[in-house]
Amino acid sequence: MDEIAYRGVAFTGFFIISFIAWVTGNKGRLNKKTIAGSIFLAWSIGGMTFWLPWTRKALEWTNTTLMSVLQASQKGSVFLFGPLAIGPGEFLSDGTQSIGFVLALQVLPSVIFFSAIISLLYYLNIIQACVNGFAKFFHKSMALSGAESFSAAASIFFGIESSLTIRNYLDRMSQSELLTLITCMMATVASTVMAVYVVALREIFPQIAGHLISASIISIPCAVLISKLSIPEKESPITPGPVSNDIKEEAFSNNLIDINTQKPTNVIVVLMEGGALGVKLAISIATLLIIVLGLQEVVDLILKLMPKIYGLPISINRIFGWLVWPFTLLIGLKPEEWEMGSQILGSRFVETEVSAYFQLAGVQSVQTQAFSLRSFTALTYSLCGFVHFASLGIFVGGLTAIVPSRAKEISILGIRGLWTAFLATLLTGCIAGALA
Numbered sequence: 001m002d003e004i005a006y007r008g009v010a011f012t013g014f015f016i017i018s019f020i021a022w023v024t025g026n027k028g029r030l031n032k033k034t035i036a037g038s039i040f041l042a043w044s045i046g047g048m049t050f051w052l053p054w055t056r057k058a059l060e061w062t063n064t065t066l067m068s069v070l071q072a073s074q075k076g077s078v079f080l081f082g083p084l085a086i087g088p089g090e091f092l093s094d095g096t097q098s099i100g101f102v103l104a105l106q107v108l109p110s111v112i113f114f115s116a117i118i119s120l121l122y123y124l125n126i127i128q129a130c131v132n133g134f135a136k137f138f139h140k141s142m143a144l145s146g147a148e149s150f151s152a153a154a155s156i157f158f159g160i161e162s163s164l165t166i167r168n169y170l171d172r173m174s175q176s177e178l179l180t181l182i183t184c185m186m187a188t189v190a191s192t193v194m195a196v197y198v199v200a201l202r203e204i205f206p207q208i209a210g211h212l213i214s215a216s217i218i219s220i221p222c223a224v225l226i227s228k229l230s231i232p233e234k235e236s237p238i239t240p241g242p243v244s245n246d247i248k249e250e251a252f253s254n255n256l257i258d259i260n261t262q263k264p265t266n267v268i269v270v271l272m273e274g275g276a277l278g279v280k281l282a283i284s285i286a287t288l289l290i291i292v293l294g295l296q297e298v299v300d301l302i303l304k305l306m307p308k309i310y311g312l313p314i315s316i317n318r319i320f321g322w323l324v325w326p327f328t329l330l331i332g333l334k335p336e337e338w339e340m341g342s343q344i345l346g347s348r349f350v351e352t353e354v355s356a357y358f359q360l361a362g363v364q365s366v367q368t369q370a371f372s373l374r375s376f377t378a379l380t381y382s383l384c385g386f387v388h389f390a391s392l393g394i395f396v397g398g399l400t401a402i403v404p405s406r407a408k409e410i411s412i413l414g415i416r417g418l419w420t421a422f423l424a425t426l427l428t429g430c431i432a433g434a435l436a
Contacts, residue, residue: 003374010332010378010433017330017430018229021423025230034233037142038225042218046431049214063210067202070195070209073113081105087203103358104286110195111285112278118157118192119274120267127157131165134220142224145237148177152184152220159190159386160398170403175413176233178406180224182417185395187223187385187424188216189353192281197384200357204364205380215384215428222427226420288390289354296350320346327426331378332433333371340370341379352388377436382429387422 018039048055077085078092084105086098121127134153138144144152147169154162162185163170173181189197194212201208296316303314312318321343328341340363348356360379363370371379386395396414400407 003372006332006334006374007434009329010430013327013330013332014427014430014434017327017423017426018225021226021229021420024419026232028232028234030232031143031228033143034228035225038221038228041141042221042225042427042431045214045218045221046435049211049218050432050435059210059214060207062213063207066198066209066213069114069117070110070198070202073110073195076113077105077109080109085109087199103289107196107199108282108286110199111193111282112275114195115192115278115281116271116274119270119277122274123267123270131157138220138224142221144180144224145177147173147237148180148224151181152224155184155188156216156220157191159185159193160395161190163399163402167402170399171405174233174235174237175409176228176231176235177237178410179231179413179417179420180227182395182399182410182413183223183227183420183424184220186387186391186417186421187219187428189384189386192278193285196285196354197357200354200361201380204361205376208380211377211380212384215381215432218381218431219385219424219428222431223421223424226424226427227417230416230420285354288352292351292390293355316350317343317347320349322346331382331426331429333375333378337371337375341375344379345382348383349388352390353383353385356383374433374436378429378433381432382425384428385421385425387418387425389418392418 049059050056074085083092083096083098084102086092087106088098088100090098118127131150131153134156135146135150138152139146139149142149147166151162151166154165163181166173166181170178189212194209194216197212198209205211300313300315303316306314308314309318321339324346325338325342328338328345333341344356344359344363347359357380360376360383364376369376392414395417396411399410399414403410
């Protein structure tokens with residue numbers, strides 16, 4: 001088949017995956033405006049991203065800006081760590097060559113710098129304005145409740161912190177609203193960790209920064225669609241209209257996203273506190289990778305005792321690769337790409353999307369590239385989200401800490417949220433596979 005046929009497969013896959021979400025969910029009366037609005041919005045944003053010249057120009061500008069910021073973040077790490085902080089093939093001004101790739105010193109410092117920049121934008125009320133704008137847009141275009149639209153908008157910029165913006169409503173939200181909240185949080189990525197993915201893919205996909213932002217925005221209507229198909233709204237939302245201005249102000253008061261509870265007095269303090277939060281985040285990422293990859297190796301050693309299949313030992317990644325194999329077809333990958341694509345897509349559940357992105361970069365950087373540009377873009381979009389067991393623990397733990405009275409309910413919804421978030425990111429991949 002030619003590329004047009006595979007684009008058609010990805011387009012059809014979008015609706016097949018949506019049907020799977022409905023079949024595996026709770027049957028109920030669907031809100032036609034929400035379903036139709038989320039489908040229309042997802043494809044509209046996708047069409048604007050890949051087809052409209054002015055939108056592509058805007059993404060190119062955004063990409064250039066973010067890449068420049070990322071490059072600037074390297075200066076401080078080079079000052080501290082010298083050649084250890086520069087990537088493979090790069091040289092310092094004195095001619096010293098990089099010793100190779102070191103994730104801890106070449107990637108994690110950018111998380112610290114990005115965290116400081118995000119804190120500055122937060123202090124200047126730029127992020128608040130963006131969240132409020134997206135919230136109004138989502139409320140009108142997808143007929144969401146005020147709490148849903150506000151938390152969905154916050155998910156574009158934050159991770160578990162987005163739930164804090166509607167913390168006063170969490171104990172009274174319906175199951176459908178809670179699932180939408182969890183799905184949106186897990187199907188998107190926080191702006192502070194996006195730098196990690198950019199570093200992983202910038203040499204292979206120069207426009208990666210702009211596309212990751214696009215993927216996070218497209219994932220919101222996809223997450224809404226899947227969550228509402230899985231658990232349709234049966235109750236009357238406590239916030240049928242937009243969230244009030246008082247709640248909006250309270251949601252962003254006391255510097256909830258930052259470390260201290262008191263508002264910083266000046267820009268320098270903001271940058272220092274944001275950087276300190278970035279250090280905490282970088283340590284968390286490193287800790288998570290060490291623990292998860294170590295445990296995976298232990299389990300793989302046990303699985304190697306079992307008989308080989310097709311001459312290869314059984315591993316966790318192979319098992320999850322087999323489980324997600326049908327979905328690699330639905331996002332429009334070619335037959336020769338199915339095996340590698342399913343292994344990368346399945347590895348995210350255990351190794352996290354960080355490791356999956358580096359795996360994707362590794363197989364695409366060789367002379368004989370594993371994926372076509374369209375398939376590579378589809379996989380890049382499909383991986384853009386916190387869809388792994390570690391994030392499940394983080395999000396469920398964070399939500400239950402805010403509303404302990406609903407701990408059992410949130411735990412059950414969290415497991416379903418991992419499934420719906422996975423399907424939502426696949427929908428994002430289908431859009432990229434059809435339009436890229």
